[in-house]
């Protein structure tokens with residue numbers, strides 16, 4: 248006998264300001280999903296093949312293609328249909344590192360920790376040279392270096408980026424912090440850059456001048472450029488690379504260097520102690536296929552009326568190239584694949600069709616998900632919608648590291664509160680209790696939200712995502728937390744089950760206004 252437990256919800260005026268409604272949860276299926284997800288998990292195996300076995304999954308790289316093809320076959324092997332790499336449009340040049348060696352040879356030998364900046368060329372064989380400090384705040388300042396920098400290794404003056412901190416890297420939300428998040432708050436776009444702020448304008452000005460300096464150094468024929476990376480203790484956070492566009496201007500080879508190594512070289516040069524370096528950087532550009540691809544696959548719906556409707560889950564599979572993109576975002580990709588495996592393993596025959604999508608080029612601007620939405624559902628710039636837009640009940644995303652789920656962001660729409668509250672209730676013991684009206688941004692659910700499809704990212708414990716792994720050379724399989732990923736896959740599988748089986752689709756906010764492109 249199927250156990251049905253009615254989660255009677257009370258009108259709790261004034262606590263979290265939500266109105267609850269009747270929502271049904273099938274506890275028998277929830278137990279099956281828990282058992283499969285917590286006791287028979289394959290999430291770490293999947294994560295291994297996406298990280299150690301595939302390598303750094305930079306957009307357009309052979310490594311990302313390898314991971315995509317592996318995922319397509321794995322999803323197929325679990326019985327999913329329509330499993331494929333789906334092109335979303337033109338991306339640009341692919342790129343990978345094929346050799347990365349650099350060391351100080353004078354006043355003594357020291358191999359440095361550094362990563363070639365994405366989409367920069369190699370040194371065209373081994374180079375050796377003196378390290379030269381280039382100090383320039385204006386174009387005129389550059390004049391004094393004209394004709395003096397050929398084959399040199401260039402370093403810039405930079406404040407120590409290495410702040411000593413004795414706080415633990417890894418953190419979990421406290422109950423007080425989670426409680427704070429439940430307080431009603433004006434929905435606000437987290438992470439939105441205030442384009443009018445002096446800080447934003449200064450950053451734009453610095454970026455523009457850096458382009459001028461890059462062109463100058465390239466014309467001078469410098470051997471190598473060193474730039475100081477954010478991070479400490481040998482951790483190198485890679486930033487946005489050079490351009491991957493076909494029209495990209497030529498730049499010099501550049502190494503994003505660990506703070507400790509950069510500051511040591513800089514202190515020596517500033518003290519007038521000659522520094523020599525040797526390096527051999529080899530990188531490869533790929534232009535045969537400049538299309539971008541997303542991985543998609545499905546568990547087909549079975550209900551006559553509802554099978555054409557969709558529940559979509561996803562996360563981005565691309566990563567930066569400093570390591571193997573463990574927590575960003577093999578974690579989210581492996582969890583979403585595991586959700587599909589769990590649902591197949593418990594022999595679930597969904598009413599609505601369930602689709603998984605592993606996006607590419609999220610790191611360059613949500614390109615994989617934005618273009619997927621454009622190709623399938625509608626254009627946020629004009630709000631011209633396609634018929635499919637009305638058939639997606641919800642999109643669930645995971646892309647905040649390896650931490651376990653503590654709840655869900657409602658993206659400014661509290662009408663989903665009673666539903667999600669009921670769906671989280673069976674996982675109180677696993678620490679998932681919180682629903683917040685707040686928005687969270689900067690990842691792929693935003694692409695769905697932009698065309699009026701309910702798109703959600705779960706609240707996750709940060710662990711050492713911000714302090715250590717997010718876009719760094721430390722972002723490896725080792726930084727994944729197995730128990731956290733098992734918990735996440737189990738909870739998402741249950742949400743997907745409930746969304747697929749619910750008579751009604753997930754309630755929708757008012758359709759957003761057209762968002763013309765910003766110049």
Ligand SMILES: [Zn+2]
Pocket residue numbers: 563575576609646690
């Ligand atoms: Zn990410």
